[in-house]
Amino acid sequence: MMTAILIADDDKEIVDLVKLYLQNEGYDIFQAYDGAQAWQYVQEKDLSLVILDIMMPEMDGLEVCKKMRNDGINTPILMLSAKAEDNDKIMGLLTGADDYMVKPFNPVELSVRVKAILRRIQLMKTSEQTSSEKLVIGPIIIDRSHHIVTVNEKELHLTTSEFDILYLLASEPGRVFSSEYIFERIWQEQAFGASKTVMVHISNLRDKLREALGGENVIKTIWGVGYKIEI
Structure with missing residues (x-):
């Protein structure tokens, strides 16, 4: 079964770029262009990771993150934001995100971050099995x-x-x-x-x-x- 990742960002070029890099790594990618669509995917799909932009229409990334955690959905979240201030990073992590990247970012670095998060989850599952x-x-x-x-x-x-x-x-x-x-x-x-x-x-x-x-x-x-x- 392929690892499923949701990319949610209202910038289609960013979604397409990240999708290209992650598909090349063998991941199954879903894409959303607003928070409401992202929330729908979170509820309907068996996701291994959610990549969330903060600034999105309908519902921003922080609200999606908060709804996930309030509903007991513990899928790892990598937050994206054009804001580099520490307060914005802290707010994302306080809301329940696992990691945070600032735009513009190197897609290779994002791919490395994704691998690190998924590797940690896999190590945890392996430990659970043994x-x-x-x-x-x-x-x-x-x-x-x-x-x-x-x-x-x-x-x-x-x-x-x-x-x-x-x-x-x-x-x-x-x-x-x-x-x-x-x-x-x-x-x-x-x-x-x-x-x-x-x-x-x-x-x-x-x-x-x-x-x-x-x-x-x-x-x-x-x-x-x-x-x-x-x-």
Whole structure:
């Protein structure tokens, strides 16, 4: 079965260019030119990755991303934007995107990012097939074989990146992991300037856990060093 990727952008030239590069890699491509069409594909197709432009008619990429996460759709999202400001990048990641690229971008670099995301998903699935390991930290149960996290017996909806970060931190409770180490382990790339990306995902994960735990903060920031989980 071919890997299916949705490219959603109101710029047809960009869609055609990205489609050409990704089809050459053997992926099955769907294309959308507005947010409403993208949302329809997300609901109807079995997608391995969604590439979302932020500025689209009908519904912008941030809204599509938010709807996906609110509906418990954890398909990885690569966000595209013509805005290079850190606040826009942070907003995309806070909404639930897994990665972010600024236009104009090199299609070869985008292809590399896509491969890295899909490779991470495949490694996770391979691990799931060879292990039914569960990590238990207090009321938090992380079931890697089924990609489910429960807190006090209630399921917690996490994005792929949030799940992977939580599993990494929980694998060694009390150990402090640096931003660089987390990024390189999770995103499988060199961690050049990756601290903000990790910070935003940690912030999202911390907020979800805090809400599920009735206000308890279990992910600690060790300033200048990194992050750890502790209950």
